[in-house]
Amino acid sequence: MSAAPNHTKPILIAGPTASGKSALAMAIAEHARGEIINADSMQVYRELRVLSARPSVEEEARVPHALYGFVPAGEAYSAGRFVRDAAAAIARARSAGRRPVIVGGTGLYFKALIEGLSPIPAIAADVRDYWRRAGEERGAGALHSELLRVDPVMAERLAPTDTQRIVRALEVIQSTGRSLAEWQSLRGEPVIEEPETVRLAVSGDRAELHARADARFDRMMREGALDEARALSALQLDPDLPAMRAIGVRPLLRLARGEIGEDEARELAKAETRQYIKRQETWLKRNMISWEPVTTKETASSLRDIFSFIQR
Incomplete structure (x- = not known):
């Protein structure tokens, strides 16, 4: 069977936090009549709109979005569940005549999509x-x-x-x-075969990523990140749940309890983000060598090149 042409293949966009991959996904989805499907392990949580940098209500209204903010923070969302949910979301997008645009910073989710998960039996x-x-x-x-x-x-x-x-x-x-x-060590069934996808790896200068991430966290604080952390704390959840370990949550909870000041909380959260960026970049270099590189500094001409690439 011959490979599908690029213009019908799902588009996968991975990259570190604050790299601009969500904006790129929006531009591609609007250009290619796409539906954006989340592949970020924190953006699934309902209570983390601000702290996970989820798309805004206005952005979600511009093009269809799936798998954002649909899981309560009291649940531990897993790669196994993501695979099932993503498969259903991809099928729905295709049935609606929309091209799946899968975007996120969780490398394991992409690996699970195109390589499959180990066939571990259900646990009693x-x-x-x-x-x-x-x-x-x-x-x-x-x-x-x-x-x-x-x-x-x-x-x-x-x-x-x-x-x-x-x-x-x-x-x-x-x-x-x-x-x-x-x-x-056992390979499972992939949701989509890697050759049947268009894969973009967004990256950028480390200092630039740090500056963008710092500015974004300051914006989060203006948009209510501290109130969001307080609301999460009020749920009295297990501190080991994934949502409770989202970047910025712990420093902001310490701020809310009066243990540290706002400046220290900001710096701790920004340091967490820089460490996370480093881990994401390491994953990209090790696991996404064959992905098409895209830099964070996109111009109108380079966007045209990307649009041409995904349509070839």
């Missing part, structure tokens, strides 16, 4: 509940020691403070009798 509810309660009651350190005993390979891979991943490794080995490392 009683096993899952047991280890999640153990995580709350015994703490990450004790569970990491237990993991070291039953699955030293995974224990070596995980930080002793990473409760969520330690719990996952323990529930998998108890439920299946096999290490999560073994399951992760």
